[in-house]
Amino acid sequence: MSNKEKKPAYKSINTPICDFVEQYRSSFSARFHMPGHKGKGNGYENDITEITGADSLYSASGIIAESMKNAGDIFGADTFYSAEGSSLSIRAMVYLTCLYAKNKNKKCRILAGRNAHKSFLSAIILTNAEVEWIYPQDGESYLSCSVTAERIKEILSSSGKDMPTALYITSPDYLGNTVDISSISAVCKNCGVLLLVDNAHGAYLRFFGRHPIEQGADMCADSAHKTLPVLTGGAYLHINRAADKFFKKNALGALSLFGSTSPSYLILASLDRANALISNGYDEKIIKLCKEIDRIKQKLISYGYKLIGDEPMKITVCAESVGYTGYELNEKLLDNRLIAEFFDFNYLTLMLSPENGSDELARLLSVLLSVQKKAPNIVGEERYIKPEKAMSAREAAFYPSVKMRAKDALGKVLATVSVGCPPAVPILVSGEIVDENAIELFKRYGIEYIDVIDK
Numbered sequence: 001m002s003n004k005e006k007k008p009a010y011k012s013i014n015t016p017i018c019d020f021v022e023q024y025r026s027s028f029s030a031r032f033h034m035p036g037h038k039g040k041g042n043g044y045e046n047d048i049t050e051i052t053g054a055d056s057l058y059s060a061s062g063i064i065a066e067s068m069k070n071a072g073d074i075f076g077a078d079t080f081y082s083a084e085g086s087s088l089s090i091r092a093m094v095y096l097t098c099l100y101a102k103n104k105n106k107k108c109r110i111l112a113g114r115n116a117h118k119s120f121l122s123a124i125i126l127t128n129a130e131v132e133w134i135y136p137q138d139g140e141s142y143l144s145c146s147v148t149a150e151r152i153k154e155i156l157s158s159s160g161k162d163m164p165t166a167l168y169i170t171s172p173d174y175l176g177n178t179v180d181i182s183s184i185s186a187v188c189k190n191c192g193v194l195l196l197v198d199n200a201h202g203a204y205l206r207f208f209g210r211h212p213i214e215q216g217a218d219m220c221a222d223s224a225h226k227t228l229p230v231l232t233g234g235a236y237l238h239i240n241r242a243a244d245k246f247f248k249k250n251a252l253g254a255l256s257l258f259g260s261t262s263p264s265y266l267i268l269a270s271l272d273r274a275n276a277l278i279s280n281g282y283d284e285k286i287i288k289l290c291k292e293i294d295r296i297k298q299k300l301i302s303y304g305y306k307l308i309g310d311e312p313m314k315i316t317v318c319a320e321s322v323g324y325t326g327y328e329l330n331e332k333l334l335d336n337r338l339i340a341e342f343f344d345f346n347y348l349t350l351m352l353s354p355e356n357g358s359d360e361l362a363r364l365l366s367v368l369l370s371v372q373k374k375a376p377n378i379v380g381e382e383r384y385i386k387p388e389k390a391m392s393a394r395e396a397a398f399y400p401s402v403k404m405r406a407k408d409a410l411g412k413v414l415a416t417v418s419v420g421c422p423p424a425v426p427i428l429v430s431g432e433i434v435d436e437n438a439i440e441l442f443k444r445y446g447i448e449y450i451d452v453i454d455k
């Protein structure tokens, strides 16, 4: 089936939040409510708060509820908004899983791909969920974790009666690799294990029939702002309509437990606007763009670049295939005033969207094709060795800590995770012991100082 045939058809969708804000602006002349800027200042006019008629995010029953229902119709899910990124949706998803386990008189235990974003770490620290990690395969970047249905089946079948409550995976990962969620979800369903997906990078996969919810995930978090025309911070928590209604019933409560009581209406309105854009052809624009990206990828491959990842709207080049590091390739882009999403020793990652325009795509391609090829520069693949755990992440997070040079921390226990953003994927997790392998990885990724337990 072609991508186009898989794409869901939507009826044209209204914009209740945008309409309310517009009407408010034209109807009232003075604001005696928060925020303090009173709508004065360029771009501040639409920044309102939960005034009469504006609904209330965490007890939505008016315009926000209507807008979230519109988003749910697009994604084929019970959809809830986050104005604080997927980070908030991920914390809510983990909390909902703990609540579900508690209702069944069980301890919450989550089997998780080790390439989890830092927000998952904060979620387990806050909820005290137990985690069992699945580590990357040899030769894989620590940003990836190729989880297959076979691997999950093997792990779950050795769990006996002690099944985890949920499996948590990150797909797509930062480099653009996706996993086969359909097959993994079939294994999870067979074993009565929930499937949670960090789909922060993949909201748009809905237009390719590859969204985690349609592939059987019970819940997923999408950063709308990463790939759709939405303001930074706009994200979704999606719950599968076929999942236990317990999750839908408790979703807003879970989000409100970690979220601010002052969600940004600029962000909520941009999520609302995205519904209308998508139902009016933005999905088609993304599909068209991805065909163009595919042509660009073919040209890069013909030139000699090795590419990784199967995400259609992202390009990740293996820098060593043309004799450079990712840092060096990034310099070439910067010389031409082009900004990449991410780079490290091995990779350079570019995130695109229909907002880039064909001239920008042409410039990007031209710069990458102007790079003077050298003999492959083997910077060496990293090896991820499973670290030893001294205590749980939660215990470690509550100890006093001290900052020290990573290279001098051999044998110390990590307190809080030290990661830059991007990619915000921790090399070592709170409670784990700093070993030589971790020191090597800290060095490789430029992490000079870390926080260790002070005892």
Ligand SMILES: Cc1ncc(COP(=O)(O)O)c(C=O)c1O
Residues within 6 Å of the ligand: 084, 085, 086, 087, 088, 117, 119, 170, 172, 173, 174, 198, 200, 201, 223, 233, 235, 422, 423, 424
């Ligand atoms: C894989 C992954 N998960 C989760 C997040 C958190 O998303 P947000 O920035 O929307 O909170 C990010 C952010 O970069 C991410 O890359």
